Amino acid sequence: MQYMKMRTLLIAMIGYVVILFAAACTAEGYVSERPADVRYERPVAPGEGYVWISGDWVWSNGNYVWREGRWERGGEGRVWVGGTWVQHRHGWRWHHGHWQ
Numbered sequence: 001m002q003y004m005k006m007r008t009l010l011i012a013m014i015g016y017v018v019i020l021f022a023a024a025c026t027a028e029g030y031v032s033e034r035p036a037d038v039r040y041e042r043p044v045a046p047g048e049g050y051v052w053i054s055g056d057w058v059w060s061n062g063n064y065v066w067r068e069g070r071w072e073r074g075g076e077g078r079v080w081v082g083g084t085w086v087q088h089r090h091g092w093r094w095h096h097g098h099w100q
Contacts, residue, residue, distance in 0.1 A: 028059035028093065028094065029059060029062065029093070030088065030090040030091035030092060030093050031063065031064060031091050031092050031093075032091045032092070033091075033092065034085045034087075034092040035057065035064060035066075038055055038066050040055070040068070040069075042069065043071070045071055046071055049073055049074055050071040050072065050073055050074065051071070051072055051073070051074035051080050052069060052070075052071060052080075053069055053070050053071070053072050053080055053097065054069045054080075054082045054083070054097060055067060055068050055069040056069075056083055056094075056096060056097060057083065057085075057094040059094075064094055075099070078099045078100065079099070079100050080097060080098075080099060080100075081097055081098055081099075081100050082097045083095055083096045083097040
């Protein structure tokens, strides 16, 4: 009985470590220099009630890559707040845009 409890605890601990490691690998990081602003022309809105969601920086393979902006249907009383670069002691980090 004691063996089964120890085995279950060990398996749970290994699972926890694997999850933590996976999260650390996919977590967004810092860059020493903030990427240059991306310039592009916003396409025409597909219809009334759409809100432009500005482009976004996405963490991929140890660096940030640009993802184009898009149109989304806006929600009543919701406002899109665009993402921004914030400087920390470790370097620059992108804070994603969000609905507010």
